[in-house]
Amino acid sequence: MTKSFTTSDLIRYIYQEMEEEENDQLVQVLQDDQQLMQEYIDLLSTIEKLDIVLTEPSDSIINAIKKKARSKGLERV
Numbered sequence: 455m456t457k458s459f460t461t462s463d464l465i466r467y468i469y470q471e472m473e474e475e476e477n478d479q480l481v482q483v484l485q486d487d488q489q490l491m492q493e494y495i496d497l498l499s500t501i502e503k504l505d506i507v508l509t510e511p512s513d514s515i516i517n518a519i520k521k522k523a524r525s526k527g528l529e530r531v
Contacts, residue, residue, distance in 0.1 A: 459483055464494050
């Protein structure tokens with residue numbers, strides 16, 4: 455019997471969180487299931503886009519934090 459793989463399984467595969475046997479099974483299913491393969495490709499694309507997103511706060515956020523710190527006497531923290 456072939457296991458049905460879910461989006462969660464694909465995410466675990468992408469982040470290498472699967473046992474070797476399950477990993478091998480998924481690779482085989484991906485070769486045969488075009489719909490699952492497309493979902494896998496879409497997830498990879500989404501992860502790539504998320505990695506590109508800026509993860510630093512904007513200047514306005516930094517200034518607001520500094521202003522709040524000054525008002526609390528924490529400017530030298």
